[in-house]
Amino acid sequence: MGFSFNGVSVLMLVALMVNSLMVASAGNFYQDFDITWGDRRAKMFNGGQLLTLSLDQVSGSGFKSKSEYLFGRIDMQLKLVSGNSAGTVTAYYLSSQGPTHDEIDFEFLGNLTGDPYILHTNVFTQGKGNREQQFYLWFDPTRNFHTYSIIWNSKQIIFLVDNIPIREFKNAESIGVPFPKNQPMRIYSSLWNADDWATRGGLVKTDWTKAPFTAFYRNFNANACVWSSGASSCASTSSNSISNSVWQAQELDPNSRRRLRWVQKYFMIYNYCSDLKRFPEGIPAECRRSRFL
């Protein structure tokens, strides 16, 4: 994807500057996460500063957070499976449990060497999803670590890539759309084989001669309300229970909204809100409300 127009390079520069000012207070994977499946395919290194997931023909692997969260800003840096990653999916998401669960998803769909990954996003509320938006990225996500973030407060959910908003899901309860606000969620990630659908709709299969496939994680940071024994750490009377609470009231300012529009204009490849064929009785209510969903 080449950039032939002015403005983008300036925008990228600003993004880089903002990014380098953000001090990610690195969490510790040993403290914050449990390996959930895949045996030795999931590993923690460097005293808990680095985590890797891998996938081979026998199994993928995954981890989840020890804590449950109800609202917060959650950042993680990922470096995705490089080379021929076709057929593989790296999922990184927040989810509550049960049949009416809420979920906020990033899924990275691999591709042949040199062909672009797809970043697939979705939001489930009360067990119902079908709110997919897909994007190409403006960089190669396999070369370096990049930061993938979710800001989740009672007014909206914002998905960010390197601090650039790519998607906003607003609280539209006033028009009857459920919003995730009562069910605490854990952070999950997994790397698995999905070559029946992931790459070019399932046309390109996983090349097992390239296994094991590996994805890398570092600099986890949750500036979030931890839910434990039915209470939120943010409700505690002791002050400073969360160090920095900008995210609690965060919404997109005009500059962030411009960036969101830039991403949606040049990098969005699928938006459920524009998929009229799929919703013959009319597009979902939240799509009618905002042009920027």
Ligand SMILES: *[C@@H]1O[C@H](CO)[C@@H](O)[C@H](O)[C@H]1NC(C)=O
């Ligand atoms: C893989 O590359 C092809 C060809 O460029 C593209 O059409 C497709 O969207 C890419 N991503 C995935 C996950 O299929």
